[in-house]
Structure formats: structure tokens, C-alpha cells
Amino acid sequence: MVVPIRLAMRTRAGELTCALFEAGVGDAEIASVIFNPISIFMNRLGRPAGLNAISGLRKRLLAPQVPHASPPASRSLREACRGNVRALDRNRIVTDSLKLLVEVKEARMQKSLVAEFLGTFWLVFGGCGSAVLAAAYPELGIGFVGVAFAFGLTVLTMAYAVGGISGGHFNPAVSLGLTVAGRFPAARLVPYVVAQVVGAIAAAALLYLIASGKAGFELGGFAANGYGDHSPGGYSLLSALLIEVLLTMFFLIIILGSTSSRVPAGFAPLAIGLGLTLIHLVSIPVTNTSVNPARSTGQALFVGGWALQQLWLFWIAPLAGGALGGLVWKFLDDAD
Incomplete structure (x- = not known):
């Protein structure tokens, strides 16, 4: 897909410029609407051959304007366009160029969803894997402390690895909290959640295959979440609800605060x-x-029974906590 996009950038950018000049669109508008996103994407592709030509055109388009007169470079470009624009199919040019921008946006979205899938997969496989495979290993079990650090390390490592691609959510509650706080577009919320859930299921499936390879394997709790009789400490539904809402809320405050412009860049994954x-x-x-x-x-999904019956709580409570965290941070951010 990269090669056709590069070729389209080389062949369509100038034609679209001519059509827009003829339509009376201003230089600055052309540069900001069309050439900025194309140049950014070309940079991400590794500066293909067409970048220098479009960058030069962009500089000429953004050159200071003399009142009631066009600068020589811009005027000569307009004259050249007027001489050739009649031979162009304006509708085709505009349509093709808009399709190009849509393809660019879709390519970025696809990469973000893959990053969210991988990040959530790693979180579940590393965190739940440590609980299933290593927490109670005879004589060398890592216990609760080891499992806690395993979950933290999965997020830390993948936030550094793919956070720059997708934002490093790996959690529907985080995506919702960021949306509420105005840090994430609502249109991307559902695709992100789907990618995260699929990544979690894939990790649980692989973990099940590995764990079941041990002689005398018993599924047990399989690191599933529960309350009442299925709480490790026998805690009630109310206790489970309160702690999940509270801790998710503070998790969002940590995420939003550590990624704000007020703190040094590059340290957010450590705090998170x-x-x-x-x-x-x-x-x-x-x-x-x-x-x-x-x-x-x-x-x-792999435990079934009681785990599926109690799953509703572990959607409602984290999502409520994430939304509250987003609201709290939005209040703090606005107040400052």
C-alpha cells in the first residue's frame, strides 16, 4: 500500500493545487489543508523522493503575501496552472486526492489498532500469566507482589514500545477516561475497545494452551476476577465495586497527569x-x-460459569471509574 500512496502523492499534489487555485482557494488554505498532512505522512514513510518537491511548493505557498498582489513565485505558479487546468478533470483530481487523505488516515488507524491489540495481549499474557504460571510455583512462587510487578511491567514496557503509535491505552476504561477528558476522539473509542478485547482474549487463549500442557492441570480460577466466594479474600460485592471504581479513577488521574504538558516528557510510562x-x-x-x-x-471466557456471571461488575466499575477520573482531571486541568 505504501508504493501507490507515494506515487499518488507525486502525481496528484500539483494537479490538485492547480484546480484549487482556479477555484479561488487561498494559498494558506491549500497549504494547511492539503500539504501539511501529506508532508507529515511522507515524513513518517521515510521522506520519499516526492517530499522535497512538495515541501518546496509548500514554502512558496506560505511565503509572505504583498497586499493586493501575489508574490512572483506564486503568480508564476498560478499562470502555469491556468494554462493547463482546462485539460484536467477537476472532479477526478479532487476525488482522488481526498481518497488519498482517507487512505492515510485509515493506515494510521490500522496501525493504532494493531498496537492496542499487541499492548493488551502483552498485559494479559504477562500479568495473568504470572498469576497462573508463577504465583504459586512450588518453593519459588512470586506471590502477590510478583504478580503486581508483572502487571506494572507489562504496561511500562509496551507504553514505551507502542505508546507513540496508539497512545498506549490497552484498557477500555483508559480509552473512555481519555475520551471524557477530551484527550481522545470519541469516534475511535469503539474500535479501540474491540482491539483491546480481542487482544485480551487471544492472550488468554494462548495462556490456556500453555498452562494446560502441565500434567494434572486444573483450570481453577485462571486469574479471573470475582467477588464473594470468588474473591481471594472473600470480599463482598460492595467492596469489589468500591475498590474497582476508586482505583480505576486514580489510575486515570495518574495517566492524564503524567502525560500532560506540565511534566517532563518521556517519564509517563514509569509513573503509569x-x-x-x-x-x-x-x-x-x-x-x-x-x-x-x-x-x-x-x-x-475460559473459566465460564461464575466468572461470566460476575463479569458485568468488571465492566461497569472500571468504566465508571475511568469516566470519573477523566472528569476529575478535566476539572483540575481547567482550574489550572
Whole structure:
């Protein structure tokens, strides 16, 4: 797909410029609407051969304007356009160029969804895998502390690895909280959640295949989340609801605060990973720690029965907490 996009950029950009000049569109508008996004995308592709030509045209388009007169470079370009624009199919040019921009946007979205799938997969496989395979290993079990650090490390590592591509949500509650806070477009919320849930289910499936390869394997709780009789410490539904809402809310505040412009760049994954570690240290005895509906869904599908019956709580509570965290941060951010 990259090669056709590059060729389209080389052949269509000048034609579209001519058509828009003839239509009376201003230089600055052409540059900001068309050439800025194309140049940004070409940079991400590795500066193909057409970038220098379009960058030069962009500079000429943005050159200071003399009142009531066009600069020589811009005027000569307009004259050249007027001489050739009649031979162009304006509708085709505009349509093709708009299709190009849509393809660019779709390509970015696809990469973001793949990144969210991989990040959520790693979170579930690393975090729940540590609980299923290593937490109670004879004599060398990592226990609750090890599991808590495993979850924190999965988020920390993947936030650095793919956070620059998708934002590093890996959690429907995080995506919702960011949307409420105005940091994430609502149109992307559902696709992100789908990618996250699919990643969690894929990780749980692979973890099941690995764990079941041990002689005498018993599924047990399979790191699923629960309350009442299925809470590690026997905590009630109300206790589970309160702690999941509260901890997810603070998780969003940590995420939004550490990624704001007020703090040094590059350290957010550390704060977020350590924040998730602390959350697990507090709440594993209560619910096995969810704060992530995708993580809960993947494990519940393989446990079935009680895990599916109680799954509703581990969607409602984290989503409510995420939304509250977004609202709290929005208030703090506006107040400052």
C-alpha cells in the first residue's frame, strides 16, 4: 500500500493545487489543508523522493503575501496552472486526492489498532500469566507482589514500545477516561475497545494452551476476577465495586497527569507502570484486580460459569471509574 500512496502523492499534489487555485482557494488554505498532512505522512514513510518537491511548493505557498498582489513565485505558479487546468478533470483530481487523505488516515488507524491489540495481549499474557504460571510455583512462587510487578511491567514496557503509535491505552476504561477528558476522539473509542478485547482474549487463549500442557492441570480460577466466594479474600460485592471504581479513577488521574504538558516528557510510562503495580498490591486480595474490562473478559471466557456471571461488575466499575477520573482531571486541568 505504501508504493501507490507515494506515487499518488507525486502525481496528484500539483494537479490538485492547480484546480484549487482556479477555484479561488487561498494559498494558506491549500497549504494547511492539503500539504501539511501529506508532508507529515511522507515524513513518517521515510521522506520519499516526492517530499522535497512538495515541501518546496509548500514554502512558496506560505511565503509572505504583498497586499493586493501575489508574490512572483506564486503568480508564476498560478499562470502555469491556468494554462493547463482546462485539460484536467477537476472532479477526478479532487476525488482522488481526498481518497488519498482517507487512505492515510485509515493506515494510521490500522496501525493504532494493531498496537492496542499487541499492548493488551502483552498485559494479559504477562500479568495473568504470572498469576497462573508463577504465583504459586512450588518453593519459588512470586506471590502477590510478583504478580503486581508483572502487571506494572507489562504496561511500562509496551507504553514505551507502542505508546507513540496508539497512545498506549490497552484498557477500555483508559480509552473512555481519555475520551471524557477530551484527550481522545470519541469516534475511535469503539474500535479501540474491540482491539483491546480481542487482544485480551487471544492472550488468554494462548495462556490456556500453555498452562494446560502441565500434567494434572486444573483450570481453577485462571486469574479471573470475582467477588464473594470468588474473591481471594472473600470480599463482598460492595467492596469489589468500591475498590474497582476508586482505583480505576486514580489510575486515570495518574495517566492524564503524567502525560500532560506540565511534566517532563518521556517519564509517563514509569509513573503509569508503577501506579498499576500499586493498584494490584492493594486490590489483588479483594477482586484479583481488574481495573480493565478487557483483561477480565479474556479470563472469564475460559473459566465460564461464575466468572461470566460476575463479569458485568468488571465492566461497569472500571468504566465508571475511568469516566470519573477523566472528569476529575478535566476539572483540575481547567482550574489550572
